[in-house]
Amino acid sequence: MKHIRLTRYRKWRNVFHQSWMMIALLAMLFIPLVLVAGLIMKSMLLLENHPLFELLFSSDWSPLSSRFGFLPFIVSSLWITILSLLISAPVCLLTAIHLTQYAKRWVLRIMHPVIDILAGIPSVIFGVWGILVIVPFISHQLGPLFGKSVSGYSILAGAFVLSIMIIPFMLNMLIELIKAVPNELQEASLSLGASKWQTIKLVVVRKALPGIVSSFGLGMSRAFGETIAVLMVVGNVTRIPTGVFQPGYPLPALIANNYGEMLSIPLYDSALMLAALILFLVVLMFNVFSRFLILKAETH
Numbered sequence: 124m125k126h127i128r129l130t131r132y133r134k135w136r137n138v139f140h141q142s143w144m145m146i147a148l149l150a151m152l153f154i155p156l157v158l159v160a161g162l163i164m165k166s167m168l169l170l171e172n173h174p175l176f177e178l179l180f181s182s183d184w185s186p187l188s189s190r191f192g193f194l195p196f197i198v199s200s201l202w203i204t205i206l207s208l209l210i211s212a213p214v215c216l217l218t219a220i221h222l223t224q225y226a227k228r229w230v231l232r233i234m235h236p237v238i239d240i241l242a243g244i245p246s247v248i249f250g251v252w253g254i255l256v257i258v259p260f261i262s263h264q265l266g267p268l269f270g271k272s273v274s275g276y277s278i279l280a281g282a283f284v285l286s287i288m289i290i291p292f293m294l295n296m297l298i299e300l301i302k303a304v305p306n307e308l309q310e311a312s313l314s315l316g317a318s319k320w321q322t323i324k325l326v327v328v329r330k331a332l333p334g335i336v337s338s339f340g341l342g343m344s345r346a347f348g349e350t351i352a353v354l355m356v357v358g359n360v361t362r363i364p365t366g367v368f369q370p371g372y373p374l375p376a377l378i379a380n381n382y383g384e385m386l387s388i389p390l391y392d393s394a395l396m397l398a399a400l401i402l403f404l405v406v407l408m409f410n411v412f413s414r415f416l417i418l419k420a421e422t423h
Contacts, residue, residue, distance in 0.1 A: 165396035191394045199371030206282035219297035242291035250355030253284040276358035279367040293342040300334035333417045340413020350375035
């Protein structure tokens with residue numbers, strides 16, 4: 124009898140734990156749907172008065188004249204995000220390879236807290252550093268080197284600052300991914316006569332490739348939504364940038380600069396909510412695309 128009661132107790136306990144874990148899972152799935160639904164509802168006022176195609180592909184931004192063209196903000200966001208990833212991705216990958224494959228163990232032990240400190244620095248500090256260091260460097264050294272007379276507040280300044288910000292985020296993931304590759308695979312490659320670099324390139328990196336693609340995709344999503352540091356150095360000029368030395372105006376900066384004071388104007392408020400919805404959907408597209416690349420990498 125005691126054994127039966129104990130069995131029932133364990134059964135109900137398992138059911139209870141499975142139930143609250145399922146509720147937590149459903150809540151995690153429900154949160155993005157609530158966010159999207161709220162943003163769509165707040166954006167409907169603008170969408171009812173302006174065609175979506177016009178909003179997305181027009182560069183005319185004159186809110187007081189009821190003209191809302193989001194193309195300069197979308198293009199600026201893509202410029203900064205892609206350029207920051209091109210700067211930071213090779214640095215992160217090569218650093219992770221060196222720390223896990225070549226460096227002494229004590230170097231990795233020192234680097235872990237350094238990476239954590241870098242990840243914990245507030246974004247406004249990166250923005251101030253960008254104003255004091257990156258902007259003058261672009262204005263006085265890098266711009267004249269390419270024959271450009273620029274103020275320094277530019278797409279390139281935003282990309283530099285953003286690349287520094289996302290390096291610890293991606294580097295931590297890459298270090299753990301490369302460390303997780305079984306040593307037996309490397310030993311088998313070396314025993315067959317492959318060099319150290321050949322083993323890293325053809326065995327370690329190939330084995331960790333799905334995770335590497337995933338870390339870059341998450342880094343790109345993180346970069347696309349960064350706000351404070353980028354808006355401090357990017358210039359915030361409403362026009363489509365055609366070069367990295369020109370100023371830009373990314374979507375997060377648009378929302379951060381205007382949301383508080385424009386709540387009293389319903390159409391402007393709806394436009395900012397549509398900007399947030401566009402930001403959400405672009406990040407979702409990045410994640411879907413990175414998931415597609417991961418699946419392709421896993422099948423090869």
